């Protein structure tokens with residue numbers, strides 16, 4: 001199998017010393033009351049049983065090892081939108097949200113990403129899925145690293161790579177030197193072939209618009225069906241058939257400056273993106289993790305959709321914004337605000 005190397009590459013596994021030396025404790029700073037959703041109670045994981053959603057302020061290098069004793073192989077869905085290695089600092093007004101400069105050292109960035117992927121792989125449940133959101137700067141490296149960690153199945157039937165989703169948008173400028181960059185990439189990897197996927201929840205109705213080379217039939221009552229002959233077989237689809245969504249998502253726009261959903265956090269992603277991912281790859285009551293939660297879109301949508309969540313970020317601005325958004329929800333489960341040892 002092809003693997004990627006870089007200066008200072010150091011693999012880690014479950015028995016690694018790095019894990020125990022980094023295993024910071026998590027301290028609860030505050031508990032926010034709420035009423036557990038029915039789905040969460042039914043999952044057997046309500047506050048009565050000791051379950052609280054968790055918002056954690058801390059560097060992923062401390063937070064992820066600290067989660068291992070309790071959550072190894074227990075997380076159903078992970079979405080991460082890490083720094084993309086843009087070479088920039090991101091601010092909100094005059095306050096620094098986070099730095100994405102890496103002293104311009106790709107080796108350092110790749111080792112950092114590698115360690116995150118390895119720990120997330122350990123945290124993922126057998127039927128779990130990992131979505132990694134990046135762009136042209138690092139997606140190609142991430143894919144090779146993820147192949148190494150998740151394994152490459154010769155038949156494409158096992159775990160490992162499942163999809164490369166192109167999130168296509170219209171915002172951003174245009175260069176006259178090359179093609180305008182108008183997409184991010186979201187890689188989907190699963191731990192095994194027994195992963196949760198509900199294409200029907202996010203699919204689109206086939207409808208009455210002509211697609212491909214299909215032939216249209218209109219019944220006397222006006223009902224439309226489509227047929228196509230392929231390899232000697234005739235396939236017939238009703239206009240109400242739900243088609244699995246393709247891996248190019250052009251129907252969700254970036255949040256423009258005046259969008260009411262905007263909360264001022266520089267790299268905020270739209271809730272619609274997370275809605276799609278959470279609906280497709282988890283069940284109600286499942287546990288969703290995001291260790292780069294930024295403005296809190298993952299915990300917010302997980303909460304709305306009746307999932308349990310753990311969200312963390314090293315930025316205090318991210319914590320403020322996420323906490324504010326969660327507290328503004330009319331109905332929410334109780335959650336705790338925690339800090340990793342490095343922040344005490």
Ligand SMILES: C[S@@+](CC[C@H](N)C(=O)[O-])C[C@H]1O[C@@H](n2cnc3c(N)ncnc32)[C@H](O)[C@@H]1O
Nearest residue numbers: 059060081098267268269292294295313314315
């Ligand atoms: C692209 S932003 C995430 C944006 C988020 N998805 C949203 O919709 O708001 C990346 C986040 O990673 C966080 N981050 C960067 N380095 C980190 C680290 N070592 N540990 C934890 N979080 C980190 C940053 O503070 C930032 O909030």
